Amino acid sequence: MAFHAVLTTDGDVATIRLSGELDAHAAPVFRDRVEEAATGDLRQLVLEMEELTYLSSAGLRGLVFAKQKMGDDVQIVMVGPSESVTETIHLTGFDRSVTVRAAAGG
Amino acid sequence: VDRLTVPANLDSLDDVAEYVAEAAAASGVDSGQAYHLRLAADEIVTNIIKHGYGGDDRGEVELAARCGAGRLEIEISDSAPPFDPLPHLAPPEDLASPLTDRAVGGLGLYLAAQGVDEFLYERCDGRNRNTLVVHVDPERRGG
Numbered sequence: 112m113a114f115h116a117v118l119t120t121d122g123d124v125a126t127i128r129l130s131g132e133l134d135a136h137a138a139p140v141f142r143d144r145v146e147e148a149a150t151g152d153l154r155q156l157v158l159e160m161e162e163l164t165y166l167s168s169a170g171l172r173g174l175v176f177a178k179q180k181m182g183d184d185v186q187i188v189m190v191g192p193s194e195s196v197t198e199t200i201h202l203t204g205f206d207r208s209v210t211v212r213a214a215a216g217g
Numbered sequence: 218v219d220r221l222t223v224p225a226n227l228d229s230l231d232d233v234a235e236y237v238a239e240a241a242a243a244s245g246v247d248s249g250q251a252y253h254l255r256l257a258a259d260e261i262v263t264n265i266i267k268h269g270y271g272g273d274d275r276g277e278v279e280l281a282a283r284c285g286a287g288r289l290e291i292e293i294s295d296s297a298p299p300f301d302p303l304p305h306l307a308p309p310e311d312l313a314s315p316l317t318d319r320a321v322g323g324l325g326l327y328l329a330a331q332g333v334d335e336f337l338y339e340r341c342d343g344r345n346r347n348t349l350v351v352h353v354d355p356e357r358r359g360g
Contacts, residue, residue, distance in 0.1 A: 132234070135263040136227040165234075165252075167259050168324040178316035195252045202331055203324055208316040 112164060116144040123154040130162035133170035141170060145177040153185045161191035161214045166199055178208060190214055225266045225276035225295070233262050233280060237291060240282035244289040250351050253332025254291065257349050260325035261293050261302070269297030269345070287353050294346045302347065303338050306330035 114137035117128045125148035133141055148156055156177065178187065191214030192200060200206050221236040223229035237258045241251035262278055270276035281292045305326045311319045330336050335350035 134227075134230050134234075134259055135267070136230050165255075167256060167263070168328050169263060171324055172322065175316050175319055183315070183317055195249065199256070199328060202328060204312040204314075205316065207313065 114140060116141050118144050118148055120148070120151055123152060124157060125151060125153050125155070126157040126159060128159040128162070130164075132165035133163060133173075134165065134167045135169035138169040138173055141173040142176060145173055146180065149177065149180045153181060155186045155188060156181065157188045157190060159190050160193075160196060163192065163196060166192075166196045168203075171199070171203055171205060174205065174209070186210060188212055221280040223262075223278055223280075224274050225270040225278055225297075226274040227263070227266060229266070229278065230259055230262065233258055233278075236280055236282070240284070240289060240291065244284040245353050246289055246351055247354065254289070254349060254351050257329035257332045257336075258291055258293060260329040261347050261349075264300075264302070264325055265293070265295045265297060265345075269295055269300055271297075284353070287355060289351050289353055291349045292346060293349070294344045296344050299340050300345055301338050301340070302326050302329075303336070306336060 112131040114131040114133055115129070119126050127144050127148060129141070131137070174187070187209040189200070189209055189211045192211060197211065200209070200211060221232065223232050234255050237255045238251060241254055246254065258280070265278050276295065276297060279294045283290045283292070308327055309320070309323045333349045334352045337348040337350070339346050
């Protein structure tokens with residue numbers, strides 16, 4: 112399933128809506144979007160993940176990159192990751208550095 | 218199940234995912250096992266493409282699925298230089314560090330190993346052979 116990452120910015124909050132499968136093939140698209148988001152003066156980066164069906168370590172590397180690019184002051188919030196994606200986030204310890212939230216209404 | 222042979226470039230990851238999904242569906246593993254098996258195969262094939270062949274897409278990666286006796290096995294083989302992944306399956310040492318202090322790589326093989334019941338490696342006939350095994354719940358075993 113094709114990967115899409117759509118960026119919208121509202122003041123100091125950037126939101127990237129992810130859908131499809133984030134593997135090594137798709138990772139450069141995610142990285143580009145993160146880089147674009149990081150050019151602004153951000154307080155928060157929200158990743159909407161309800162429609163993300165797959166996440167590999169290549170996608171996680173994009174997040175390490177995001178955090179290192181933006182620094183500790185920018186909070187990263189993941190919204191609505193699937194059970195399998197959540198498991199990966201926990202296994203890799205990323206839940207210590209990002210906030211994981213259930214989808215609105217979920 | 219037929220073997221799958223793909224060129225060593227990242228475009229092949231979709232075919233790998235599809236092949237593993239079909240093998241998983243035929244074997245009767247549950248959807249969580251199927252997801253993690255696909256993740257493991259994806260991580261290994263990605264490593265072979267990027268590091269084994271070093272981006273040279275004249276190389277090929279071959280997958281072979283076998284099921285029976287309560288097991289589903291996916292064998293992944295390549296003719297890149299020898300690489301034994303087994304010493305690299307442990308959790309990276311910086312797992313508990315904040316992301317700002319972490320190395321960017323090193324998670325793939327750890328994640329792969331977490332998702333399967335057995336992870337085997339041998340070097341044989343000039344090829345690397347990685348075998349991933351998941352155990353099939355007898356109650357769910359399909360045809």
